[in-house]
Amino acid sequence: LQVLVLTFLIALVLIAIADIDRPYQGLVKVEPEGFLFAVRTLHSQPNP
Amino acid sequence: VLNNVLIIIACVSGAVLFLFLVTRASTAPSRRESNDFTGAVVAVIGTTYAVILAFTLSGVWSMFQQAQANEEQEANAVVNVFRIATQLQDPNAKPIRDLCVRYVDNTVGREWAMMEKDQMTPEGAEMINRLWTLAGESQAHAQPDAIAAYQLMEELRGLTQYRRLRAMQSREHLPGILWTVLIVGGIITVAASCFFGVPNFRFTFCRCWSSPS
Numbered sequence: 001l002q003v004l005v006l007t008f009l010i011a012l013v014l015i016a017i018a019d020i021d022r023p024y025q026g027l028v029k030v031e032p033e034g035f036l037f038a039v040r041t042l043h044s045q046p047n048p
Numbered sequence: 049v050l051n052n053v054l055i056i057i058a059c060v061s062g063a064v065l066f067l068f069l070v071t072r073a074s075t076a077p078s079r080r081e082s083n084d085f086t087g088a089v090v091a092v093i094g095t096t097y098a099v100i101l102a103f104t105l106s107g108v109w110s111m112f113q114q115a116q117a118n119e120e121q122e123a124n125a126v127v128n129v130f131r132i133a134t135q136l137q138d139p140n141a142k143p144i145r146d147l148c149v150r151y152v153d154n155t156v157g158r159e160w161a162m163m164e165k166d167q168m169t170p171e172g173a174e175m176i177n178r179l180w181t182l183a184g185e186s187q188a189h190a191q192p193d194a195i196a197a198y199q200l201m202e203e204l205r206g207l208t209q210y211r212r213l214r215a216m217q218s219r220e221h222l223p224g225i226l227w228t229v230l231i232v233g234g235i236i237t238v239a240a241s242c243f244f245g246v247p248n249f250r251f252t253f254c255r256c257w258s259s260p261s
Contacts, residue, residue, distance in 0.1 A: 003241055007063035010234045011056045013101055017222070017230070019052075020108045023115035024163040024218045027049065030115045032160050034123030038152045041127055045134070 067242045079245030086243045093240050097233040104230060108222070115217045122210035126152055128203040129179065135196045138189075140182040144200075147182070151175045163218045176208055 019026040070079075079086075130148040133141045151172065159169045183204050187197040 002244070003063050003067050003238060004060055006241055007060050007238050008056060010101075010238065011059035013105060014230060014234065015052045015055060017101075017105055017108055020105075020112050021222050023112045024160070025166075027052075028112070029164075030112070030119050032119065032123075032156050034120040035152055035156045035160075038123040038127050039156055042130055042149050042152055045130065 063238050063242070066239060070242045076245045079243060081245070082243070083245055086240065090237070090240045090244075093233075093237050097237045100229060100233060104222070104226065111217070115214070118210050118213045118217065122207060122214060123152070125203050125207035125210060129200060129207060132196055132200045132203060136186060136193050136200070138186045138193065138197075140186045144179060144182050144186070147175050147179050151179075163214075166219060168215050168218070172211065176204075176211060179204055180208075 016028075019028050023030045126148050130145050133144040133148070136144075154169060154171050154175070159172055162169055183197070183200050186193070187201060
C-alpha cells in the first residue's frame, strides 16, 4: 500500500509539473483573459 | 486527461510488478532484517528527491504565474497604445488604432489556438513592425503631440517585449536533463521503498491509515 501511494503521488506531481511547464498548452493553461478584456474595451471605444 | 490517467496507471502497475518481483526474489524475514538499513537509505533518497521535486514544482508554478502576468501586461499595453493614439492629431492615429484592434482580434482568435502547437502567427509580428513604423512617423512630425508620441513609443516598446516573452514562454520548457533526474529519482525512490519487510500486513495497513505521518 505504501509503495502504491508513493508511486501514485510521485506520478501525480510529475504530471502536474509537465502540465504547468507548458503555460499555453494542456489542462492547466494561461487563458487570454486580458486580451478578451482588451477586445471588449477596444470594440466599445469610438474609433472615428 | 486520458493520457495522464494512463501514465499514472502505468507507473503504479510498474511499481506493483517490481514489488511482486522483490517479494518473489527474497523472503519477508530476510528483508525485515535489513529494515533499519533500508529505512536509512529511503530517508536519504526520499528527502533528496522531495527537495528536488518541490523546487521544480515551485519553479514551474512561478513561471506559470509570470506567463499570466505577462499576458495581462501585453493586453494592457495594446489598450494603452490605442488610447494614446486617440489623443494624437496625426493622420497615422487611425491606422494605429485599427492595427491595435486587429492585433487583439488576431491574438484571441488565432494566435492562442496556435500557441497550443508551440507556434505564433506571423501576422502578429508584422502588425508590431507596422505599429513601430507608424509610431516612428508620428513622432517625427509630432510637435504639438510630442509627449503623447513619446508615450506611444514607450507602450509599443512594452508591447514588443511582452510579445517576445510570450513567444519564449510558449517555446521554452524544462530541460531534458532535469526530466531525467526527476524520472530516475522517482524510480529509485519507489524501488528503494519496495525493500521493506513487513511483519504483519494487516497491522501495517491499519497503522498507515490511522497515522499516515
